[in-house]
Amino acid sequence: MKYVNGLAAASVLFVGFAGCAAAAGIDGAPAPFNKGGVKVALISYISAGDFFQSYQAGAQAQASKLGIDLRIFPGKQNAAEQREQIQQAINLGVAGIVVDHGLPESIGDVVQQAVDAGIKVVAFDVNLNNPAVPQIEQSDHELARLALEQAVKENGSKFQAGYVYVAGFAPLDRRNETWEKFKSDNPDVVEKTRFGVVSDTTATSTADQAKAAFIANPDIKVVFAPYDEFARGVKLAARDLGIADKIRIYSADVSTADIQEITEEGSPWAATAATNPAVVGAVSIRAVALKIAGTDVPRQIVVKPALLTQAALREAGVKTIDELAAKVRSFSTSDAVTADWIPANLY
Ligand code: SR1
Secondary structure, eight states: OOOOTTOOTHHHHOOOSTTOOOOOOOTTOOTTTTTOOEEEEEEESOOOSHHHHHHHHHHHHHHHHTTEEEEEEOOOSOHHHHHHHHHHHHHHTOSEEEEESOOHHHHHHHHHHHHHTTOEEEEESOOOOOTTSOEEEOOHHHHHHHHHHHHHHHHOSOEEEEEEOOTTOHHHHHHHHHHHHHHHHOTTEEEEEEEOOOSTTHHHHHHHHHHHHHHHOTTOOEEEEOSHHHHHHHHHHHHHHTOTTTOEEEEEOOOHHHHHHHHSTTOOEEEEEEOOHHHHHHHHHHHHHHHHTTOOOOSEEEOOOEEEEHHHHHHHTOOSHHHHHHHOGGGTOOOSSOOTTSOSOOO
16 A cells, blocks of 8 residues: 655645545445545544645545545634635535544534534544544553653663643643653653744744743753644754754654654654554544444544654654654554445555
8 A cells, every 4th residue: 555645735735525536436335425525524623734734635635536525624723714715614514524633622512513414524633522522542541651761771760851741632631641751750850941833833932932942951861742843943952052963852743754753863853653644534434434434433533643753763764754654554554444345445
């Protein structure tokens, strides 16, 4: 299987229903997939950054294989707009909705309206606390644990740390639970400062905050930055301050651009724990498709992460997500929520 993580974002952002030729049906598939043209909306909260572009590319690829007409509503980190988009999707008469991130308090009631209208809904990384809505996640506790165990392996269990966190995002909140437990299990790890921002300029805004944090806390040796945009910001700050050789960054997520930043000469980005976001996007579409076909799916669907260290990436000579997918099975495919009638190959 070949993953095209580099798919141009523009090619997947606006796949509207109007004017689209109806997608073909799949022989032997249950209704309505035997006829094709099944309308599904993917409603994102965040679309900036490699993770979300790759997630959307994977979702689009899986949708095409299932004869789904997928409309992707681009997120703008705007809760009111996401709410309106869910209402628009209901009015468009879609069969299914994938809600990708968001703030539960601003969308919970419109998601319930969609469910009441007979629309099948699944959610990625937003806790809607709705028994009709399966939740997809990347096993965030495990993801944070993998990164933090590597931090201890490389730095011992006594160090001064910086921590990047923004509350209110389900994956970051789950990773934070692991960070809190890690600190209580390792009392000589001292959190000197925490900072972070999620916006359309997450990396550069985090870099500004990281610079101030490093200047105020020159004894920081390790930074836990469990989102690749955070890690990029911290790395940028360390480079600008000339302290890249004095700190090590442990993160979440991976992209082709991240691999380049992790493996480049003198990079302080020591390791990341990650899934392939394109695989997570594909799993999200399969989950909603199975629900539309009337098949039960688990309430919680997990795509497991893998640890990627700087040393291992350099040694393997891996430069892109496609090369990673060729070496690590979980980066090319997931067995989560699938069925005989769902085509296995995405590209
Ligand atoms: C602001 S939330 C960012 C995270 O969402 C996804 O789970 C990615 O892993 C990313 O780290």
